[in-house]
Amino acid sequence: MIKKIIVILAMIGLIMMLFPLVTNFEFLENLNDLSTNYVSGSVNELNSQNVVTSVIVTYRGLDTLGEVTVLFLATAAIGFLLKKKKTKKRGSSELLQTASSFLVALIILLGVYIFTHGHLTPGGGFQGGVIIATAFLLLILSDVNIKFNHTILQVVESFSGAFYVVIGLIGLVLTIGFLNAKIIPLGEYGNLFSAGAIPIIYSLIGLKVGSELTNILDTMRGE
Amino acid sequence: MISVIIIITLGILMIIAGIVALHLKNLLAAIITAGVISLLASVIYLILGSPDVAMTEASIGSGLTTIIFLYALNKVRKEKKDD
Amino acid sequence: MIFALILGFALLLIGIYGMLSQKNLIKIVIGFSIVDTGVHIIIVSIGYLRNRTAPILNSVVDLGKAAQQVVDPIPSVLVLTAIVIGLAVTALMLTFVVELYKKRNSLSIDDYQELKW
Numbered sequence: 176m177i178k179k180i181i182v183i184l185a186m187i188g189l190i191m192m193l194f195p196l197v198t199n200f201e202f203l204e205n206l207n208d209l210s211t212n213y214v215s216g217s218v219n220e221l222n223s224q225n226v227v228t229s230v231i232v233t234y235r236g237l238d239t240l241g242e243v244t245v246l247f248l249a250t251a252a253i254g255f256l257l258k259k260k261k262t263k264k265r266g267s268s269e270l271l272q273t274a275s276s277f278l279v280a281l282i283i284l285l286g287v288y289i290f291t292h293g294h295l296t297p298g299g300g301f302q303g304g305v306i307i308a309t310a311f312l313l314l315i316l317s318d319v320n321i322k323f324n325h326t327i328l329q330v331v332e333s334f335s336g337a338f339y340v341v342i343g344l345i346g347l348v349l350t351i352g353f354l355n356a357k358i359i360p361l362g363e364y365g366n367l368f369s370a371g372a373i374p375i376i377y378s379l380i381g382l383k384v385g386s387e388l389t390n391i392l393d394t395m396r397g398e
Numbered sequence: 399m400i401s402v403i404i405i406i407t408l409g410i411l412m413i414i415a416g417i418v419a420l421h422l423k424n425l426l427a428a429i430i431t432a433g434v435i436s437l438l439a440s441v442i443y444l445i446l447g448s449p450d451v452a453m454t455e456a457s458i459g460s461g462l463t464t465i466i467f468l469y470a471l472n473k474v475r476k477e478k479k480d481d
Numbered sequence: 482m483i484f485a486l487i488l489g490f491a492l493l494l495i496g497i498y499g500m501l502s503q504k505n506l507i508k509i510v511i512g513f514s515i516v517d518t519g520v521h522i523i524i525v526s527i528g529y530l531r532n533r534t535a536p537i538l539n540s541v542v543d544l545g546k547a548a549q550q551v552v553d554p555i556p557s558v559l560v561l562t563a564i565v566i567g568l569a570v571t572a573l574m575l576t577f578v579v580e581l582y583k584k585r586n587s588l589s590i591d592d593y594q595e596l597k598w
Contacts, residue, residue, distance in 0.1 A: 182501045189497065193490050200486060203530060203553070210555055211548040214536065218544050226536035226554040227450045231561065242562050249569035253576045257473075297449035297537065301565050305457040312465065365539070384565070388462065391572055395469040402484060409488035416492055416515050420499040425507055432511045435492070439518050446485060446529045448557040449537070454564050455521070463514060463571055470575035471507065474582050 222361045223294040223370035229356075231299070232373045232380075236343065236354030243336065243383055250387045254394050264319045275317035282310035290381030294370040300377040304384025311389045315396055323393055332386040335379040342376055401445045408438050425471055433464035485526035492519030506578045506588050510571065517567045521560045528556030 206214065213234060214226050223229040231239055266272070290303030314321055346355040356371035363369055412435050419431035436459035443452040492515055499512030529552055536554040538547050578588070585592055 179502075182498070185501065186494065186498055189494060193494070197483075197486060197490060200483070202483075206530070206548055206551075206553055210553050213554060214538075214548045214551060218538055218547060224538050225450070226538065226551065227448075227557045227561065230554055230558045235558065238562065242566060245566055246569050249573050252573055256576045256580055295539075297535070298453055299450070301561065302450075302453045302457055305454075305462060309457070309461060392462075392465070392469075395466055395473075395572070395576075402482075405482065405484050405488070409484060409491075412488065413491050413495065416495040416499075419511055419515070420495070420503060420508060425505070428508065428511060432514055435515060435518055439522060442485060442488070442522060443525055443560075446482060446525050447533060447535045447552040448525055448528070448560070449535050451521070451525060451557050451560045451564070454561055455518075458564050458568050459514075459518065463568055466568075466572050466575060467507070467510070470579055473579045474507075474588065477579075477582055477586070 218364075221356055221370055221373065222364045223356075223373055224365060225294055225297065225299075227297075228293050228299050228373060228377065229370070232376050233354065233356045236376075239380070240339065240343070240354070243339070243380060246384065246387055247332075247336070250390050253391055257394050266320050267317055271317050275313050279310045279314055282313065283307055286310065286381070286385065290377050291374055292367070293377040294373045295365070295367070300380030301384055303381040305388060307381070307385035308388035308392060312392055315392065323389070325390075328386045328390055331382055332390070335383040335386075339376060339379045339383070342372060342379075405442060405445060408442055412438050426468075429464060429467045429471065432467070433460045436460035436463065482526050482529050485522055485529070489519045489521075489523035489526060492516070492522065495519075504589050504591060506581065506590060507575075509590070510574050510578065513574065514567070514571055517563075517571075521563060524556045524560050524563075528553035 213230050216234070217223050217226045217229040221229045221233060286303040286306035288303075289298040289306060290300045293299030293303070311323070342358070343354040345358050347353050349358060351357055354376070356373045356376070359371045359375075361369060361371050367374070415431050415435050415438070419428045419435070422428040422431065436455055440452045440456040440460065443449075443455055496512045496514075496516035496519055499515065500509050503509055503512065533550055533552045534542065536551040536557065538544060538551070542550050581593065582588060
């Protein structure tokens with residue numbers, strides 16, 4: 176009873192706190208200076224069509240490196256806490272397994288398309304990585320007894336992470352800044368091979384996110 | 399104008415889904431309802447002009463998060479059966 | 482868009498109410514994910530500008546005046562990062578829920594009172 180009263184009082188307090196934020200809110204009429212700089216820089220400096228991609232990969236690349244590290248730490252903690260027990264169960268029918276193994280290749284192709292075109296269309300490494308992980312989820316769901324080769328997952332994950340940092344360090348060696356996309360010639364605006372190193376960095380992020388999420392799904396599935 | 403109507407409709411649906419998700423006794427139904435909230439939110443992101451966020455929310459928020467919730471529920475039920 | 486802002490705050494309040502009032506541990510994590518969605522909608526709606534298009538500069542957008550034609554890209558970037566981190570945090574919380582269930586065989590938060598004062 177007393178707990179309910181405290182909860183209701185806390186909610187009333189929160190509503191009173193948030194109410195002036197809504198009523199006094201003034202929407203922007205124009206972009207602020209930082210956003211204007213990012214939008215024009217994406218066209219003039221980086222040759223990248225998608226402004227969000229150029230901010231994530233180049234202008235705030237260090238934050239993305241930290242984000243990928245947080246994802247890696249969460250994966251490691253989940254794998255450490257949930258230990259797997261092994262039991263054998265009756266598998267699903269041959270028809271389902273064959274059909275889903277055809278679909279897996281197509282879904283992975285879609286994921287690769289999304290993260291290689293991250294600088295031209297909406298999408299990028301994180302979305303493409305998640306789609307690759309869902310392809311492996313289909314494999315897990317259709318065949319209960321499937322075992323993934325964890326060495327390959329670990330090799331893909333650590334090599335893409337290491338190459339990501341190496342590309343950043345090349346920028347430092349050439350003295351144009353950490354994780355700068357201009358270490359490779361920029362190419363023609365709107366082509367697949369444009370925007371410098373952005374497609375390469377985003378592909379590495381996509382592989383890393385895909386293998387980490389596959390690892391999380393494989394651990395959470397358990398027995 | 400049409401976008402305002404869509405946002406109001408989706409918003410009412412999302413608020414109802416949120417209240418229902420917290421009050422359902424059945425955990426499986428509550429998890430699916432919480433996934434519906436994320437799916438509707440991805441349409442709102444698309445109307446607000448950020449397709450990147452809409453893609454991420456549709457794949458991560460409503461896809462993978464729901465799956466991970468279901469796996470955790472499955473593990474809890476299996477532990478219950480073991481004793 | 483003021484309606485999206487109100488919707489975001491409403492979802493935030495619903496989620497916090499759920500986290501405070503529910504007893505089931507999985508329900509508390511569901512409340513957390515509703516708060517996540519609400520905060521993301523608030524941030525995206527702050528960056529919206531009327532009558533403008535998405536920040537993708539293809540042939541539809543006049544490149545010379547691009548900054549007058551697109552919405553703010555920075556909230557999109559922030560939310561993109563926050564969604565991925567939110568997935569990792571939710572998975573970690575659910576792992577702890579499973580581990581707690583293994584120790585005590587209960588999902589109710591009333592059975593975990595060691596830190597209660």
